[in-house]
Amino acid sequence: MIWKKFTFETVDSTNKVAADCPIGSVIVANSQTSGRGRYGHTWVSDKGNLYMSAVLKTYDEQTPLMAFVIAVSVADALGKIGCSPQLKWPNDILLNGAKLAGILLEQVDDKLIVGIGVNCASCPDNLPYPATHLNGKIGADQLADLILEQLMYWTGLFETDGFMPIYHQWKRYAVGLGQIITVRLPNETLQGIFKDLSESGALLLQLPDNTVKHITAGVVLLDERKYDE
Numbered sequence: 001m002i003w004k005k006f007t008f009e010t011v012d013s014t015n016k017v018a019a020d021c022p023i024g025s026v027i028v029a030n031s032q033t034s035g036r037g038r039y040g041h042t043w044v045s046d047k048g049n050l051y052m053s054a055v056l057k058t059y060d061e062q063t064p065l066m067a068f069v070i071a072v073s074v075a076d077a078l079g080k081i082g083c084s085p086q087l088k089w090p091n092d093i094l095l096n097g098a099k100l101a102g103i104l105l106e107q108v109d110d111k112l113i114v115g116i117g118v119n120c121a122s123c124p125d126n127l128p129y130p131a132t133h134l135n136g137k138i139g140a141d142q143l144a145d146l147i148l149e150q151l152m153y154w155t156g157l158f159e160t161d162g163f164m165p166i167y168h169q170w171k172r173y174a175v176g177l178g179q180i181i182t183v184r185l186p187n188e189t190l191q192g193i194f195k196d197l198s199e200s201g202a203l204l205l206q207l208p209d210n211t212v213k214h215i216t217a218g219v220v221l222l223d224e225r226k227y228d229e
């Protein structure tokens with residue numbers, strides 16, 4: 001696929017603009033007035049950071065696995081500029097334990113809108129979780145191109161070879177594997193050992209009674225710090 005990139009000074013949300021664009025479009029904005037985060041949160045979008053949304057196709061019941069495809073793409077792009085990112089299940093991107101980037105996937109009809117925000121130059125200082133930025137190490141537009149290159153590579157591999165290559169790459173970046181973690185679910189909070197990632201992308205949590213729970217949605221908390229709310 002050839003990306004068709006459109007850059008704007010300000011939009012409400014690049015995900016919202018992208019929803020009206022054909023597959024292969026990429027919307028980049030220097031700032032957003034209504035940046036969207038996960039769980040209906042706001043994504044503060046001051047100038048200097050990367051705000052981009054790519055329009056991809058969906059993959060039927062495999063579409064949720066794209067969360068991992070996008071995460072490894074962003075992590076690899078960051079690796080290319082000498083960073084050592086970590087991935088927190090399923091697709092939070094951390095640097096030195098603090099949130100550096102966020103991914104918001106939204107399905108609109110037969111399109112998958114992949115929203116990516118990376119703190120290139122700054123991050124809000126009043127967040128309820130630790131956050132960090134790249135201190136201007138790379139410009140937002142240059143980073144967008146690196147991410148798109150990786151996105152092309154990993155979506156191509158996903159289509160030809162399935163989830164396994166992504167699964168292994170994701171685990172190389174995974175934070176908390178083999179450790180005690182806390183997972184917040186809609187109606188309960190569980191603590192256990194993050195045993196593994198399942199081959200369908202679930203977090204396998206070994207509970208104190210030694211049963212293993214397959215978690216497909218939830219918020220992972222590492223060493224008592226809150227990352228998502």
Ligand code: BTN
Nearest residue numbers: 013035036037038102103115117
């Ligand atoms: C998260 O909460 O971790 C996800 C944040 C995703 C933010 C990006 S910025 C570009 C795109 N447009 C939006 O409105 N949100 C995503």
